[in-house]
Amino acid sequence: MQIENRLAEIGVTLPNVPKPVASYLPVVRSGNLLFLSGQLCTVAGELKYQGKVGKEVSLEDACQAAKIAAINSLAVIKQQVGSLDKVKRIVKVVGYVASDPSFSDQPKVINGASDFLVEVFGDKGSHARSAVGVAALPLNVPVEVEMIVEIE
Incomplete structure (x- = not known):
């Protein structure tokens, strides 16, 4: 129950x-x-943010969207293995950012997820990462985050 x-x-x-x-x-x-x-x-089953980063969604809101996606990922991990204390390491994070063509700060957006994971797991939360700008994401969300996690 430490985590x-x-x-x-x-x-x-x-x-x-x-x-x-x-x-x-x-x-x-x-x-x-x-x-x-x-x-x-998603928060309580509802999308918190929609639109392109750098157009309808600010950098700050996009960072928050990435953090929310990471929180949802932790819920998936807990459901799968029963306890987040079984996480040995966050191995890799891939973040997709639906971006206005003029927006180029995708790494700053995905820091919303990365910084949160390090805050929660410490060194075990440090990970390899990709931050990719894309034209569109499902349901018009600004950010999607996927992970590879090693468990004990």
């Missing part, structure tokens, strides 16, 4: 796992690795 206590300390409550919006599984386990499908910025 969940840490979440409580920083005021984060894990949501129910969002239902997939298409034909896929939220997570697939292979050995000690969890491959998480992309998570969106």
Whole structure:
């Protein structure tokens, strides 16, 4: 319960796992690795942000959207393995940012997820990462985050 206590300390409550919006599984386990499908910025079943970053969505809101997607990812992990204390390492984060063509700060957006993971897990939260600008994302969200996580 150390990680969940840490979440409580920083005021984060894990949501129910969002239902997939298409034909896929939220997570697939292979050995000690969890491959998480992309998570969106849903809060209580509703999209918190919509639109392109650099146009309808500010950099600050996009960072928050990335953090929300990471929180939703933690909910998926907990549902899969029962406790976030079983996380040995966040291995990789891939963040997709629906961007206005003039926007080029995708890495700053995905820092919203990365910084949160390090805040929660410490060194185990440091990870390899890609931050990719895209023309559009499902449901017109500004950010989608997927992860690979090693568990004990």
